[in-house]
Amino acid sequence: MTTSTTTPGAGTRERAGDVRLPLSGRMVFDRIEELHAVLMDALARGTTLELDLAEVVELDGAGVQLLLFAKRTALARGQKVCLVRESRAVRELFEQFNLRSVFGGPMLCLWDEEGER
Amino acid sequence: MSVDPSLATFLLEARDLLEQMEEALVGCRKAEPDAETVNAIFRAAHTIKGAAGLFGLSRIVSFTHAVEGVLDRVRGGALGLEAVLVDLLLSCADHVATLVNELEADGATESQDAAAGTENEAALLAELRRYLEPERRPAKPPAGPAAPQRHTASPTPATSEEDIWHLSLRFGREVFRRGLDPLSFLRFLGGKGTITALVLLPDAIPAPESFDPRACYLGFEVAFRGKVDQAELEKVFALMEDDCQLRIVPPKSRLDDYLRLIEALPEEPMRLGEILAACGSVTADEIEAALVVQRDRTTPPPPLGSLLVEHGKVSPVVVEAALAKQRQAAQATKARESRSVRVDADKLDQLVDLVGELIIATAGTKMVARNVRLAALQDCMATLAGLVESVRDSALQLRMVKIGATFNRFQRVVHDVSKELGKDIRLQISGEETELDKTVVEKMADPLTHLVRNAMDHGIEAPAVRAARGKPAHGTIRLNAFHDGGSIVIEVTDDGGGIPRDKVLDKAIERGLVAADSSLTDDEIFRLIFEPGFSTAAEVTNLSGRGVGMDVVKRNITALRGSVSVSSEEGQGTTVRVRLPLTLAIIDGFLVTLGETVFVVPLEIIEECVASSAVAGHDYANLRGRALPFIKLRDFFHAGGTPPRRESIVVVKLGEQRAGLVVDGLLGETQTVIKPLGKMFSRQKYISGSSILGTGDVALILDVPALVQEARRGRREDA
Numbered sequence: 008m009t010t011s012t013t014t015p016g017a018g019t020r021e022r023a024g025d026v027r028l029p030l031s032g033r034m035v036f037d038r039i040e041e042l043h044a045v046l047m048d049a050l051a052r053g054t055t056l057e058l059d060l061a062e063v064v065e066l067d068g069a070g071v072q073l074l075l076f077a078k079r080t081a082l083a084r085g086q087k088v089c090l091v092r093e094s095r096a097v098r099e100l101f102e103q104f105n106l107r108s109v110f111g112g113p114m115l116c117l118w119d120e121e122g123e124r
Numbered sequence: 125m126s127v128d129p130s131l132a133t134f135l136l137e138a139r140d141l142l143e144q145m146e147e148a149l150v151g152c153r154k155a156e157p158d159a160e161t162v163n164a165i166f167r168a169a170h171t172i173k174g175a176a177g178l179f180g181l182s183r184i185v186s187f188t189h190a191v192e193g194v195l196d197r198v199r200g201g202a203l204g205l206e207a208v209l210v211d212l213l214l215s216c217a218d219h220v221a222t223l224v225n226e227l228e229a230d231g232a233t234e235s236q237d238a239a240a241g242t243e244n245e246a247a248l249l250a251e252l253r254r255y256l257e258p259e260r261r262p263a264k265p266p267a268g269p270a271a272p273q274r275h276t277a278s279p280t281p282a283t284s285e286e287d288i289w290h291l292s293l294r295f296g297r298e299v300f301r302r303g304l305d306p307l308s309f310l311r312f313l314g315g316k317g318t319i320t321a322l323v324l325l326p327d328a329i330p331a332p333e334s335f336d337p338r339a340c341y342l343g344f345e346v347a348f349r350g351k352v353d354q355a356e357l358e359k360v361f362a363l364m365e366d367d368c369q370l371r372i373v374p375p376k377s378r379l380d381d382y383l384r385l386i387e388a389l390p391e392e393p394m395r396l397g398e399i400l401a402a403c404g405s406v407t408a409d410e411i412e413a414a415l416v417v418q419r420d421r422t423t424p425p426p427p428l429g430s431l432l433v434e435h436g437k438v439s440p441v442v443v444e445a446a447l448a449k450q451r452q453a454a455q456a457t458k459a460r461e462s463r464s465v466r467v468d469a470d471k472l473d474q475l476v477d478l479v480g481e482l483i484i485a486t487a488g489t490k491m492v493a494r495n496v497r498l499a500a501l502q503d504c505m506a507t508l509a510g511l512v513e514s515v516r517d518s519a520l521q522l523r524m525v526k527i528g529a530t531f532n533r534f535q536r537v538v539h540d541v542s543k544e545l546g547k548d549i550r551l552q553i554s555g556e557e558t559e560l561d562k563t564v565v566e567k568m569a570d571p572l573t574h575l576v577r578n579a580m581d582h583g584i585e586a587p588a589v590r591a592a593r594g595k596p597a598h599g600t601i602r603l604n605a606f607h608d609g610g611s612i613v614i615e616v617t618d619d620g621g622g623i624p625r626d627k628v629l630d631k632a633i634e635r636g637l638v639a640a641d642s643s644l645t646d647d648e649i650f651r652l653i654f655e656p657g658f659s660t661a662a663e664v665t666n667l668s669g670r671g672v673g674m675d676v677v678k679r680n681i682t683a684l685r686g687s688v689s690v691s692s693e694e695g696q697g698t699t700v701r702v703r704l705p706l707t708l709a710i711i712d713g714f715l716v717t718l719g720e721t722v723f724v725v726p727l728e729i730i731e732e733c734v735a736s737s738a739v740a741g742h743d744y745a746n747l748r749g750r751a752l753p754f755i756k757l758r759d760f761f762h763a764g765g766t767p768p769r770r771e772s773i774v775v776v777k778l779g780e781q782r783a784g785l786v787v788d789g790l791l792g793e794t795q796t797v798i799k800p801l802g803k804m805f806s807r808q809k810y811i812s813g814s815s816i817l818g819t820g821d822v823a824l825i826l827d828v829p830a831l832v833q834e835a836r837r838g839r840r841e842d843a
Contacts, residue, residue: 036300036338043337068305072342075326076335083331103314104307105322 026053031062034070042070046077054086061092066100078110131227134175136466138224141168143529145217150535152210154550162205165213166195172220184223187245191216194255203255211543212251214536219248289357289374291346294328296367299340304364306342313360317350340367469562472523479512479519480797484816486512487794491819516795523563527605527614528556530565534576538601541580547587548598549580555605560612564704567684568614571677575616575700576601578674583620583698593695595619608703611686611728617699623692625649650690654678685812687829713796713815715823716774716787718757719765722823724796724815725785729776729828733790736771745773745784754784755835760810776828783832798825810834 028049034042049056056077074090081088090110093101101107145168148161173188191213197203291313295306313319325343329335348357354372361370486509493505531553542549584590584599591597602617625646632638632652654674681688686704705711705726713724734747744751754773758765773784798813812827 036305039300039337043335047332068307068340068342069300069337071307071324072326072329072340073337075324076329076332076337079326079329080332080335100307104310104324106324 024054025057026055027057027059029059029062031064033065034063034073035065035067036069039069039073042073043076046073050077050081050084050086050088056081056086056088058088058090059092060090060097061094063094063097066097071100071104071106074110131179134179135224135228137175138172139221141172142217142221142224143533144168146214146536147532149210149214149217150539152205153207153539157205159199162195162199166192166199169195181227184220184227187216187223187249188220190249190252190256191220194252197255209255212248212255214539216248216252219244289348289350289352289372291344291348291357291373292369292371293346293361294343294369295340295364296369297336297339297341299364299367300338302364302367304367306340306344309361309364310344310346313346313348313357316352316356316360317348319346320349321345321347467522472519472562475519476523479516482512483516483795483797487817488820513795520561523561524559525562525565526556527558527560527565527612528553530569530572531556531603531605533569534573534601534603537573537576538580541577545580547580547584549584550598550600552600552602553604554602558605558607558612560605560704564612564684567680568702568704571680571702572614572616574674574677575702576603579616579618579620579698579700583618583622585621589621611703611705614702614704615699616702617697619697622694622696622698623650623653623690624694625692628652647689647691650692653690654688685827711796711798711825713794713823713825714774715791715794715817716772716785717789717791718761718763718787721763722791722817722821723757723787724794724823724825725774725776725828726825727793729778731775731777731782734773734775734784736773736786747775747782747784752782752784753836754786755831756786758786758788760831760835776832778829778832781832783835785826785828785831796823796825 026049028045030042030045032038046056058074058077078088080086090097101110145165148157148164148168151157151161152165169188169192173185173192176184176188194203194209194213198205198209203209293306299306310319310322323345325345326341328341328343330341354374357372358365358370361368486505490505490509493501534553535551538549538551579601580599584601585593585595587597590599600619602615604615604617606613628649629638629644629652632649632655633640637652637655638644654677678688681702681704684704686702688700688702690698690700692698712727714727714730716723716725734745736745743754743756745754746752752773752775757763758767768788771786771788772790773786774790775782775784794817796815799815810827810831811824812830813825815823815825817823
């Protein structure tokens with residue numbers, strides 16, 4: 008369903024204010040400004056932002072911070088950010104640093120439940 | 125060995141909780157427990173577990189975890205709280221109490237190899253497991269291997285495996301740009317031991333307008349377990365020392381250290397859901413515990429709640445938000461809490477001692493003031509003396525405790541003993557609100573236990589006998605307390621067979637305690653059971669009837685300046701009445717003289733003082749038409765000298781009896797600070813203590829009950 012490319016933001020899907028944004032490759036400091044721009048853009052376009060992390064191979068402190076930032080920004084604006092289809096690298100990191108509590112479980116996302124409607 | 129103050133708090137609270145648990149459990153035996161009772165039991169176990177977790181007491185944690193598991197099933201309705209389970213849970217409470225006591229005795233060492241407990245513990249755990257669902261994971265120590273552990277009282281870096289360090293990390297903005305990743309440092313830290321909990325704090329991340337994705341805003345709270353010292357931990361983060369605020373709280377730090385940490389942290393409130401999870405990371409086992417508390421209760425058990433908070437495992441943020449919802453309900457509890465303070469009993473004793481000295485000093489000053497004949501000074505002295513008296517009363521009042529807690533402890537005794545004896549016995553309690561001196565309460569616990577056991581063993585008949593006598597199948601023991609004059613009276617009543625008067629007399633004659641032809645009143649016969657080596661039980665049971673006991677009870681009570689009496693009606697039951705002074709330290713006394721010697725008579729037993737109207741050669745006086753037996757102290761103590769022309773009689777009342785003490789002169793009331801007599805005078809039967817007067821002279825305190833009793837006996841022998 009999503010194209011796996013190394014370009015952040017590619018394969019974005021939109022439906023009725025919901026934006027699904029596939030992120031892929033390394034979510035690290037080196038690319039952080041680029042990722043930041045993509046996220047800000049997606050947040051501007053939809054009320055619910057779904058971050059597809061299936062193709063993320065690496066996440067560092069800056070990457071985690073960016074995800075947190077997205078989450079908090081959405082919250083502040085009455086929007087919603089969900090993380091879905093976390094890759095193994097993401098899952099392990101989340102577990103290792105107890106980030107589940109901050110990001111919430113992947114189950115919480117509306118898109119997955121109402122899914123491929 | 126000194127115990128960490130916060131651990132001492134834990135010990136106190138654990139004991140209180142165990143008491144509550146026991147009380148509730150015993151209550152379950154009597155009536156079908158309601159949800160609130162079951163909840164109370166669960167909460168007690170749960171709170172102990174939680175608090176023990178904070179101190180890394182893995183043995184207590186793992187054991188209470190199993191208990192809690194079973195209780196949780198009871199609460200959920202999966203298990204009934206039948207008698208067998210209640211007994212098991214009572215045994216478990218006992219075991220936890222043993223662990224707690226050990227902890228204190230060993231100066232905060234949780235010894236794994238305490239031979240006394242382990243076998244018992246294994247047996248209890250096996251029993252408990254039967255009540256847990258088969259698929260439920262068996263109780264396991266939640267925090268790593270249960271290795272022997274030491275808890276040092278001071279926060280020294282000498283650590284063992286179980287020691288948990290707390291680290292607060294706030295990374296500087298430049299961290300990322302310098303090519304450093306906080307996560308890598310945490311991973312590195314993880315390699316040195318175990319990160320038992322970790323909370324990421326996103327609070328410093330700013331709003332989108334000022335957010336710079338290349339700056340680092342991250343903060344972490346980390347609980348870390350490992351064999352390290354502070355320097356080693358600091359070294360882990362040395363690379364970014366300029367870019368990282370690192371606060372380390374060493375293991376077993378005082379709560380204050382955590383509080384200081386909390387104050388230093390900058391965070392803002394987070395969402396409640398996140399916070400709950402954050403709480404979860406406090407310690408491995410607290411995850412579950414804290415969540416259950418938050419979910420299930422409107423009011424959190426204050427000890428656990430506050431311990432958690434104070435421990436700083438939960439950031440202030442967490443506390444703020446987590447409590448917000450519960451604040452309203454908690455307010456009532458809080459208010460009550462802050463209205464009482466726990467004070468070391470030794471400090472109170474010290475205060476009472478000082479007040480005693482103060483009273484003596486005041487008496488001295490008063491006398492000097494009188495001699496100086498300065499009216500103004502005497503006025504001041506009067507005010508001062510009044511205040512000192514108030515201070516005395518308040519100081520003594522501080523030591524007063526309600527007897528209810530002691531009485532309630534007997535629910536358990538009655539429960540256990542009745543099972544042992546195969547009798548159905550119930551305990552009724554009244555007068556729980558009656559207050560008396562803490563020391564007296566403590567010293568009364570043993571004698572009272574003996575009296576209760578005795579009543580159950582000898583007093584209450586076997587069920588068959590009761591049925592034959594047309595009594596209800598279940599026996600009743602009643603504990604009652606009330607104030608009477610300056611004393612407190614404690615009654616132990618049973619509705620059993622009563623004391624067989626003739627049997628007692630026969631036995632007394634057989635033992636040579638009384639002469640075969642002596643005619644004794646019922647009262648005197650019953651008093652015989654307090655003689656050493658006297659027991660009427662036909663068979664010696666496990667509980668009593670060994671012939672040691674009642675005399676020991678009496679000795680203990682006498683040592684407290686108390687007295688004991690028995691009334692009994694055959695077939696109807698027995699009442700043992702213990703009369704005790706309210707306090708042991710200070711009494712209101714009345715000074716009388718005999719020649720040069722000053723005696724103190726406790727004011728509370730004095731009815732009046734009259735001029736002697738004795739007819740020569742008689743030891744009765746005419747008191748408004750009634751005969752008043754009196755004792756001439758001069759003769760009694762074989763004091764020489766000539767009596768003055770007019771002697772006085774001090775009329776004392778002991779229970780229902782009146783007696784007169786003939787003395788030379790009356791000096792008036794005084795506050796008497798009781799000083800115990802030295803060993804040398806311990807055989808002196810009729811003097812219960814001494815006191816120092818304002819003049820510096822010593823006055824002797826008369827043991828009036830002993831005196832009157834002796835006089836009465838002497839009179840009988842003369843007759």
